[in-house]
Amino acid sequence: MPATQPISEHSLEIQRTIAAPVEKVFDALTKPEIMERWFTRSAKQDQVVKVTELDLRVGGRLKLEVTTPKGEVYKLLCEYREIERPRRLVFTFVWDSHPGHGDSVVKVDLQPLGPSRTDMRFRQEEFLTAQARKEHEGGWIECFDVLEKELPAYLD
Secondary structure, eight states, X not given: OOEEEEEETTEEEEEEEESSOHXXXXXXXXXXXXXXXXXXXXXXXXXXXXXXXXXXXXXXXXXXXXXXXXXXXXXXXXXXEEEETTTEEEEEEEETTSTTXXXXXXXXXXXXXXXXXXXXXXXXXXXXXXXXXXXXXXXXHHHHHHHHHHGGGGOO
């Protein structure tokens, strides 16, 4: 079970040990073909995730669309603030299609634990409401469950 804790009413932190090298975990956070298999995905729903833009540089943007089984479309817009391959990634996180819900900053720190395991510390801060934080916490836990299931396919 992942370690999770609210840092404050408007922040959360999730820590996981992932059975993959740090470079591969970083790739999972930054390569569209991998992100589309886990990022904003839930094992409970069969939503479709499509990365529509990815400019991996400070000031660059990530855009993606999530289409639910009911046909609802959610649009996510992120701007990269820090990129230190393969150890750190910081970006804004804004649901463009649902203003105010989830507007925040994500910080991911990766630490190798030998050649085939990585400690991931995920932190999301500056939520506008405690409810948005709570909803995102559950969502991220589900996403990271999907990541751990999907990642072995990319370890070759």
